[in-house]
Amino acid sequence: MIQYPNVVDGCFLRYEEEHPSFRPYTGLIMHAAGPVPDADQVRAQVAARIERMPTLAWRVLKRGGRTVWELDPHFDPHTHVHEVRLDESTSLDEAIDDLLCLPMPKQSPRWAIWLIHGYSDDEYVLFYRSHHAAQDGQAMMDTLTALFGTQKWITPPAATSAPADRRPWWQRIPVRAALQNLKEQVEALRPTLAWSPQRPPTGKARVQSASVPMGWLRETGKALGASSNDICLAALAHAMRQWMPEQWIAPGQRGRDLHVCLPVSLREPEERFMVGNRLSAARIPLSFWEDSTPARVTAISRATAPAKTEETRRVLRAQLRLPEWLVYRILQQSTGSRNGLDVTGLVRLPEQLAIGSDPIDKVVVAQFLHDDHVMGVAFLAYEDKCVVSVTADHALDDAGNLAFMWASAVKDMWQHHTAASSHETTQVPQTLT
Structure with missing residues (x-):
């Protein structure tokens, strides 16, 4: 795949660098009922399906003032899945807010998943978070469908991009x-x-x-x-x-x-x-x-x-x-x-999602707030x-x-x-x- 940066990607990276309180992150909270799965089960499902969404292995960063996309040579999907067990003193809302605001590592693909449990005896949550420089809303929906969708997956055509136009921008x-x-x-x-x-x-x-x-x-x-x-x-x-x-x-x-x-x-x-x-x-x-x-x-x-x-x-x-x-x-x-x-x-979201055999009952969007x-x-x-x-x-x-x-x-x-x-x-x- 030829991956050229979009001008919006670079703008979000630059703004975050110049305004540390601004973190353009978006999260998706997936609620599921039943016993909590083992975190390694979630990691195995994500790793087995990562080829459905190959862009998750790419990272975006600034090099000498330029925005570049490159394949992470050390990419391991297992390291992007984490587990959080809450105690009685922490609510799910508090946990989501804390995780949403965490700074993202700059040298790896800018997304992560957390298995959150302990806040309820009846359900648990998977929380997916990504950086706006890396994904727009449609890409986030495609990611959930690829990693947790229940319908038969149809391999999409390879993404391509036309060669960069070298003419001056005003032309x-x-x-x-x-x-x-x-x-x-x-x-x-x-x-x-x-x-x-x-x-x-x-x-x-x-x-x-x-x-x-x-x-x-x-x-x-x-x-x-x-x-x-x-x-x-x-x-x-x-x-x-x-x-x-x-x-x-x-x-x-x-x-x-x-x-x-x-x-x-x-x-x-x-x-x-x-x-x-x-x-x-x-x-x-x-x-x-x-x-x-x-x-x-x-x-x-x-x-x-x-x-x-x-x-x-x-x-x-x-x-x-x-x-x-x-x-x-x-x-x-x-x-x-x-x-x-x-x-x-x-x-x-075009189809039902599931973690193993557990259907995801609800999906809720969480947004990062900044300044006023x-x-x-x-x-x-x-x-x-x-x-x-x-x-x-x-x-x-x-x-x-x-x-x-x-x-x-x-x-x-x-x-x-x-x-x-x-x-x-x-x-x-x-x-x-």
């Missing part, structure tokens, strides 16, 4: 892409709703999560002419209106919209198993103050529609040909400012459920359970905007831990 960027990038940077300067808790961030976080049937999202989206992802965002706006105390909103902010920075996957089929990032982002207003659900959904659908077109994807891919120093300035702006809310799009970014929200579809996870600093503890409020908002939207009464059910949102 490689289409005019439309440059103009679109300028337009987006101007829009990013427009103010978003400023809010903050009444006490400073503690630096410690917990993950709240809740689930709803995927059918609720699909049926509501069909009734309102929107995608499941749009319904997730509309429910989030509604839930945050209920969740956020009025005194958290800065003076003079009422009426100002709340924006989210929504990732957009740019992976082509032939790039499915390539290293690094193949994504960009779109800034989306949530119609935060809108009281009408149909009007809010319509506005969100209109805002997300351009990001779903192939033309926009081509423009965004062209923007990734910009020089690293310029993309780095954009990253600094987005991470250094309070740009509304950090949110993922609705990503999917006190909360992140993620949506994940697994089996027939959509799970929302809210990674929040303890400074937000007094505001209530936003994840459960989101699930309740989805249920209300489904009940009020789907006419098919035959789909009525007594299911209620499930709070996950």
